[in-house]
Each structure stands twice: as C-alpha cells, then as structure tokens.
Amino acid sequence: MNPTEPSEGRASDRGVQKHVLNRIDDKTVGELREIAARYPHKRSGLLPMLHLVQSAQGRITPEGIETCAEILELTSAEVSGVATFYTMYKRRPVGDFHVGVCVNTLCAVMGGDEIYDRLSEHLGCGNDETAERREGDTATVSLERIECNAACDYAPVAMVNWEFMDNQTPQSAKDLVDDLRAGKEVHSTRGPRLVTWREAERVIAGFNDDLANEGPSAGPASLVGRNIARERGWTAPGVPASNEQKGEGE
Amino acid sequence: MSDMLTPVLTDNWGDERSWTIEAYEAQGGYRALSKALAMSQDDVIAAVKDSGLRGRGGAGFPTGMKWGFIPQDNPNPKYLVVNADESEPGTCKDIPLMMASPHTLIEGVIISAYAIRANHAFIYVRGEVLHVIRRLQHAVKEAYLAGHLGKNIHGSGHDLELVVHAGAGAYICGEETALLDSLEGRRGQPRLRPPFPAVAGLYASPTVINNVESIASVPSIIEHGPDWFSSMGTERSKGYGIFSLSGHVTNPGQFEAPLGITLRELIDLAGGMRNGHKLKFWTPGGSSTGILTDEHLDVPLDFEAVAEAGSMLGTRALQIFDETTCVVRATLRWTEFYKHESCGKCTPCREGTWWLVQSLAKLEKGEGTEADLDVVLDQCDNILGRSFCALADGAVGPITSSIQYFRDEYIAHLTHGGCPHDPAASTLFAPAGASA
Incomplete structure (x- = not known):
C-alpha cells in the first residue's frame, strides 16, 4: 500500500476517526442525517446512506462506513456487514460509466455472453474491473457481469450507470463504450442523457436530479400488447375502446 | 367472455407524458381514491377480497385476505410496504409500469394504506433502475403537492407518508421477510415464520407487503367494482x-x-x-x-x-x-444465478447451490456418467423445502424439470463430449447458416 494513503480500518482510535470524518464534508454529513430522518427508525436509512457515500467518495470508504455508523449509533462492523452484502456497493472505484452486461440465462442465450466477451476483449478488462484510461479519453469505463435487470423483452440488455441500454449487439456495445470514453453525449434507450456513476448514486440515495421528465413513457416492447388491443378494439369489460387521438406515440 | 387482451394497467403506457400527474388525472386517475376515501376502511378491504385479486408477485396469495390478517387491535403502527424489487429472471412488468405510470401504483398505495390503517408506506424498489427511481420520486412529490399524500388527505382524517426506498442489488430482497430486514438497514436475509409480517413485520409491527402489480390493480377494483374484476379470468384465478x-x-x-x-x-x-x-x-x-x-x-x-x-x-x-437453445446451458446459468444470490443464511441453500453448479458444470462439459444425473437429483432432494425461504426451492425447479423433459439432452452431452449445440445459433444476431 502507498504509505501516503490513509490506512484502511482500525478506526477505533479516535484520532483516526476524526481525521476520517474531515474527509466527508459537512454538506454530505448533513445529507446523510437527512436520509436517516426520512424513516421512523433511523437505521432504515442505511442503504440510501451508503449510496450517498458512493456518490460523495466514489466508493464505500472506511470513512463513509465510520460516518454512517456514528450517525446511526451502530458499530462500524455492523455497517460493514451491510455494505459487503449488496452488489451495488463497491469497495474499489468503478469508472465514470459502469457498464453492466446481463448474462442471466435469457439475455446470455440471446447474445449477452457474446456481447460480454467481445466487450471484455475490447476494453481489456474483466468482471468488476475498470478499463485503462487511454490518451485522449475523457471518461473511464468499468465492466460488470450483471443478473437479470427486468428488461427481458429488450434482450440482450446492457445497463450504464443503471440506465437501460436495450437490444444490444456486440457492435453496438463496443460503439457505446467508445462513445462514452470519447465524451460523446449518450442517451439511455428509455431515459435521459447518461449521467456519471457518482451522479446516479446520488439519485438512488433519494436526491432527485430533475431528469424524470426526460425519455419516453415506455419502450416499444412494453407497448406491443397495448397496441394490438387498440388496433383490434379489445378492452377490459365496460371500458370504451380508446379513441385514436389518445395516441400511439410516446 | 372478455376480449383476448384487456389493457387496464398498461392502457396509458404510451400516452404523452404518461408519468405525470396531469396526464394520469386527465385519463381518470385518482378518481378511485376519492371513491375509496368515501368508503369505510372495512368496505375497501371487502371489495378487494370480493374481487378475488391474488398476489401478482408470484405466490398468488389472496390480497384482501392478507389485509384482513392485520390485527387492528395491535397498538403498534401499521405499515404498508410495496415490493418493487423486481428481480426474478424473466420478470419485467413492474419496472415498465413504474416507469410509464408511477401514479397508478401511488394511487393504489394510498387506497391500500387507508384500508389497513397505515400512516407510513414504503416502495422498496431495486436500486439498479435509475430512471424508474427518478420517476417514482418525482411522482411522489407531485402526489404530495396535490394533497394526495401527507396530513389529513382530502379531509378524510387519514395521514400517509410515502417513502421511495432504493435497494442495493440483492435478488433475495424480493423475498418479503428479507426485504423487511433490508428496509430496516440490515443484510437482506429471510426471517423464520411465524410470526408472519401481518403480525410482526417492519419494526416488529403489523405490516402488509404486496407486489407492485397487486397494489396497482386496487384502484381499478375500487373504481369499477369487485364484480367487474372477477368477471375476467378463471374460476379461482380472477382478473x-x-x-x-x-x-x-x-x-x-x-x-x-x-x-x-x-x-x-x-x-x-x-x-x-x-x-x-x-x-x-x-x-x-x-x-x-x-x-x-x-x-x-x-x-x-x-x-x-x-x-x-x-x-x-x-x-x-x-x-x-x-430449438437452438441448449437446455443444459440454460439450467446451469440459472443455477449459477441462485448460487450467486443465495444469502448464505441456510446451509442447504448456501452449500447446495454451490454443489449443484459444480455438478451441472461437469455435465455441461460432457464429463461424468449418467449416474451423475441421479446424484444431481439427489442433491435437489436434499435442498428442496429445507431452507427458510423459497430461493432454494426455486433453484431446484429448473434442474428437476429440465431433467424430467430433456434427460436425453443431458446424456447427449456425455456421449458428445460436450455441448452439441452451437451457442451462436441462439443469438439474435445469429450468422446465416448457424444451426442447432
């Protein structure tokens, strides 16, 4: 370990903890307390608080664990035990854009395995690793094999910072990461322009970024049955068929 | 006889800005809420019971009966928790619902919380769906501004606080008692039942946990009546x-x-x-x-x-x-999923799913003998029904059923010395000429 880096853990020493607390700024501490106050029992705030730690610090840090523990009157071991249980909490930094490729059965069969392999080769990194920043790159990309993300009708699916990137091919996935590394504007197929991983973690922690009105109501696959029903005049009993102006658009 | 498709929840999904409160109210949204608040709480529960609605999260337990289990003489606060942790492989209905029409769910939450006399409700949404979380947060804010949430909702005397709570990546949190532990800020591990959540759920208080689609179905039942709902479906599976x-x-x-x-x-x-x-x-x-x-x-x-x-x-x-898909490959991948997602609390699940992966991986590579299939089935037998929750039961489902229907294909892996299928043929971008 680099000797200039603060040591990990061993925060029982008050001096260390004080030093540690200084590294999470007062604004963030205030927001962590604000999260805890949303709940009838403050410990319920721990999951969103850990998301906010990731937003502020780029990963789950020992300092973040100590701060959450202090606010919730828990031991750091109790907080660590929670932080290590959930896959969205990262103990090592991820890229500005964290790319997940679904390799659960359906997506894998439909092409997810091949997409993951090609992408891993293209980026020169494996699961849960960040690709090396090349000269000229304005952003970094990390890669993860993910489980089913509830978008099976858009298989094969990738996620970037937990936004949907539907209907991928090996080529589209390669283009996607190239665009992200080059700093080009990339939009989710069912959402807004992609924000960075740390910005996304802030929203997940409960601090909305006012982008809810971006993107469509639904992607095309979500509307297949609804549109057939409209074409054929099928409705639930006693509900008048929707008129044409009600729209097929998004 | 109903039409073949009956869009109710999906009906507004393609509408212009369907996620906003203006669009939702323009197509009749929140009318059911007014109607429910004019009813007695017990009448709302009775309507949901009479509709025959059964839980849409997989288990199919009657929703109204679940609500009826809440002991109203219990002095603790009552809680409503929506299970929006949609993670079961293949399941992709709640996420588009919350993206396109979060107010359908929120209206259902308000009516349901009123019925069970809960003043606090939570939507536990999986963390890996950023835009859905945005839309939920936005819609909850709109509902507060419209007076649908907060103190003394529309003069009814009923108060409700609604919190959108994002998870952090754990399939097991879709299991209702693991979800409660997670919502209490702990590792998501299932609890032994009894006591059931209706008696001792969130913070050891009476709690109803319902799936997104179940709760989202409630406004339509209140608006059109239980008979309307039960006119659809089959004898014991209504709606x-x-x-x-x-x-x-x-x-x-x-x-x-x-x-x-x-x-x-x-x-x-x-x-x-x-x-x-x-x-x-x-x-x-x-x-x-x-x-x-x-x-x-x-x-x-x-x-x-x-x-x-x-x-x-x-x-x-x-x-x-x-026919291009290898059933052994599919089964192995699902088994790897369950191994990855086992929370580790119960030994048969934690160890058993690990061993199942080893056994199936060998078979997929064409190693071993036909007798190994019986070993796998024996492993399944030692896992099924021996853990706190249904994760392990789910893990053995694809294995026993695939051996039942495709035993020959498992054996073909052994005689062929590996998988006889070309995985490229099953992809959507299969090259011309690729075949099983």
Whole structure:
C-alpha cells in the first residue's frame, strides 16, 4: 500500500476517526442525517446512506462506513456487514460509466455472453474491473457481469450507470463504450442523457436530479400488447375502446 | 367472455407524458381514491377480497385476505410496504409500469394504506433502475403537492407518508421477510415464520407487503367494482394480469390479459416464434418455476392449471426458448444465478447451490456418467423445502424439470463430449447458416 494513503480500518482510535470524518464534508454529513430522518427508525436509512457515500467518495470508504455508523449509533462492523452484502456497493472505484452486461440465462442465450466477451476483449478488462484510461479519453469505463435487470423483452440488455441500454449487439456495445470514453453525449434507450456513476448514486440515495421528465413513457416492447388491443378494439369489460387521438406515440 | 387482451394497467403506457400527474388525472386517475376515501376502511378491504385479486408477485396469495390478517387491535403502527424489487429472471412488468405510470401504483398505495390503517408506506424498489427511481420520486412529490399524500388527505382524517426506498442489488430482497430486514438497514436475509409480517413485520409491527402489480390493480377494483374484476379470468384465478413474453418470439413484450390465456395465444399475438424456429421450452413465471415444453402450449395460464401441469404461474414471466437453445446451458446459468444470490443464511441453500453448479458444470462439459444425473437429483432432494425461504426451492425447479423433459439432452452431452449445440445459433444476431 502507498504509505501516503490513509490506512484502511482500525478506526477505533479516535484520532483516526476524526481525521476520517474531515474527509466527508459537512454538506454530505448533513445529507446523510437527512436520509436517516426520512424513516421512523433511523437505521432504515442505511442503504440510501451508503449510496450517498458512493456518490460523495466514489466508493464505500472506511470513512463513509465510520460516518454512517456514528450517525446511526451502530458499530462500524455492523455497517460493514451491510455494505459487503449488496452488489451495488463497491469497495474499489468503478469508472465514470459502469457498464453492466446481463448474462442471466435469457439475455446470455440471446447474445449477452457474446456481447460480454467481445466487450471484455475490447476494453481489456474483466468482471468488476475498470478499463485503462487511454490518451485522449475523457471518461473511464468499468465492466460488470450483471443478473437479470427486468428488461427481458429488450434482450440482450446492457445497463450504464443503471440506465437501460436495450437490444444490444456486440457492435453496438463496443460503439457505446467508445462513445462514452470519447465524451460523446449518450442517451439511455428509455431515459435521459447518461449521467456519471457518482451522479446516479446520488439519485438512488433519494436526491432527485430533475431528469424524470426526460425519455419516453415506455419502450416499444412494453407497448406491443397495448397496441394490438387498440388496433383490434379489445378492452377490459365496460371500458370504451380508446379513441385514436389518445395516441400511439410516446 | 372478455376480449383476448384487456389493457387496464398498461392502457396509458404510451400516452404523452404518461408519468405525470396531469396526464394520469386527465385519463381518470385518482378518481378511485376519492371513491375509496368515501368508503369505510372495512368496505375497501371487502371489495378487494370480493374481487378475488391474488398476489401478482408470484405466490398468488389472496390480497384482501392478507389485509384482513392485520390485527387492528395491535397498538403498534401499521405499515404498508410495496415490493418493487423486481428481480426474478424473466420478470419485467413492474419496472415498465413504474416507469410509464408511477401514479397508478401511488394511487393504489394510498387506497391500500387507508384500508389497513397505515400512516407510513414504503416502495422498496431495486436500486439498479435509475430512471424508474427518478420517476417514482418525482411522482411522489407531485402526489404530495396535490394533497394526495401527507396530513389529513382530502379531509378524510387519514395521514400517509410515502417513502421511495432504493435497494442495493440483492435478488433475495424480493423475498418479503428479507426485504423487511433490508428496509430496516440490515443484510437482506429471510426471517423464520411465524410470526408472519401481518403480525410482526417492519419494526416488529403489523405490516402488509404486496407486489407492485397487486397494489396497482386496487384502484381499478375500487373504481369499477369487485364484480367487474372477477368477471375476467378463471374460476379461482380472477382478473387481468400482465404477461411478459421474452426470448425467441418475433415481437417480445408485455400483454395484459385475463388470467387463463394460453401460451399458444400469446405467442400468436407476439407474431409467432422467430423466423423458421420452433418452441423447445419455456418458463411460465420466471426461472424459479419449472420449465414446460410444447406439450403445454394450451395450458390455461392461471394458478391452478399451471400447478396441475407441474409448475407455477409465478410472475407470468414467459421466457421462450427455441430449438437452438441448449437446455443444459440454460439450467446451469440459472443455477449459477441462485448460487450467486443465495444469502448464505441456510446451509442447504448456501452449500447446495454451490454443489449443484459444480455438478451441472461437469455435465455441461460432457464429463461424468449418467449416474451423475441421479446424484444431481439427489442433491435437489436434499435442498428442496429445507431452507427458510423459497430461493432454494426455486433453484431446484429448473434442474428437476429440465431433467424430467430433456434427460436425453443431458446424456447427449456425455456421449458428445460436450455441448452439441452451437451457442451462436441462439443469438439474435445469429450468422446465416448457424444451426442447432
């Protein structure tokens, strides 16, 4: 370990903890307390608080664990035990854009395995690793094999910072990461322009970024049955068929 | 007789800015709330009971009965928790619902919380769906501004605080007691029952936990009446539900239909199997429900008929695989999923899923003998029903069912010295000429 880096853990020493607390700024501490106050029992705030730690610090840090523990009157071991249980909490930094490729059965069969392999080769990194920043790159990309993300009708699916990137091919996935590394504007197929991983973690922690009105109501696959029903005049009993102006658009 | 498709929840999904309160109210949204607040709480529970609505999160427990289990003489606060942790492989209905029409869910939450006398409700949404979380947060804010949430809602005397709570990536948190532990800021590990959450749930207080689609169905039941709801569906599986078709069909997507529609009808609506291919196997309700084959195309997709066919209706997550797909590969991948997602609390699940992966991986590589299939089945037998929750039961489902229907294909791996299929043929970008 680099000797200039603060040591990990061993925060029982008050001096260390004080030093540690200084590294999470007062604004963030205030927001962590604000999260805890949303709940009838403050410990319920721990999951969103850990998301906010990731937003502020780029990963789950020992300092973040100590701060959450202090606010919730828990031991750091109790907080660590929670932080290590959930896959969205990262103990090592991820890229500005964290790319997940679904390799659960359906997506894998439909092409997810091949997409993951090609992408891993293209980026020169494996699961849960960040690709090396090349000269000229304005952003970094990390890669993860993910489980089913509830978008099976858009298989094969990738996620970037937990936004949907539907209907991928090996080529589209390669283009996607190239665009992200080059700093080009990339939009989710069912959402807004992609924000960075740390910005996304802030929203997940409960601090909305006012982008809810971006993107469509639904992607095309979500509307297949609804549109057939409209074409054929099928409705639930006693509900008048929707008129044409009600729209097929998004 | 109902029409083949009956869009209720999905009806507004393509509308202009459907996620906003203006669009939702313009098409009649929040009318059911006014109607419910004018009813007694017990009458709301009775309406949901009479409708026959059964839980849409997989288990199919009657929703109104669950609400009736809340002991109203318990002095603790009552809680309503929405399970929006949609993670069962193949299941993809709640996420588009919350993205397109979060107010349908929120209106259901307010009515349901009123019925069970809960002043605090939570939507536990999985963390990996950023835009859905945004839309939920935004919609909750709109609902507060409109006076649908907060103190003394529309003069009813009922208060409700609603919190959108994002998880952090753990399939097990879709299990209701693990979800409660997670919502209390702990590792998501299931609890032993009894006590059931209705008696001792969140913070050891009476708690109702319902799936997104169950709660979202409540406004329509209140608005149109229980008889309207129960006029759809089959004898013991009432109402409509969202059927999610994915995989090797021409047009995968969401199809909202009365329970009892068949896979043959649904595949037809989805434009048939992809060009030139035929159905090999499918899951009726996610990977935890045992696979079925083309023998089962005409099984009515309701709770009873699918159970009779040896599987479960589950979440109506119909994952369709054609003849290019290796069933052993599919089964191994699902098993790896369960191994990865086992929370580690119960030994049969934690250790058993690990051993199942070892055994199946060997078989997939064509190593071992036919006797190893019996070892795998014996392992399954030692896992099924021996853990706190249903994760391990779900893990053995694809294995036992795939061996039941495709034993020959397992053996072909042994005689062939590996997988006889070309994985490229099953991809959507299969090169011309690739075949099984």
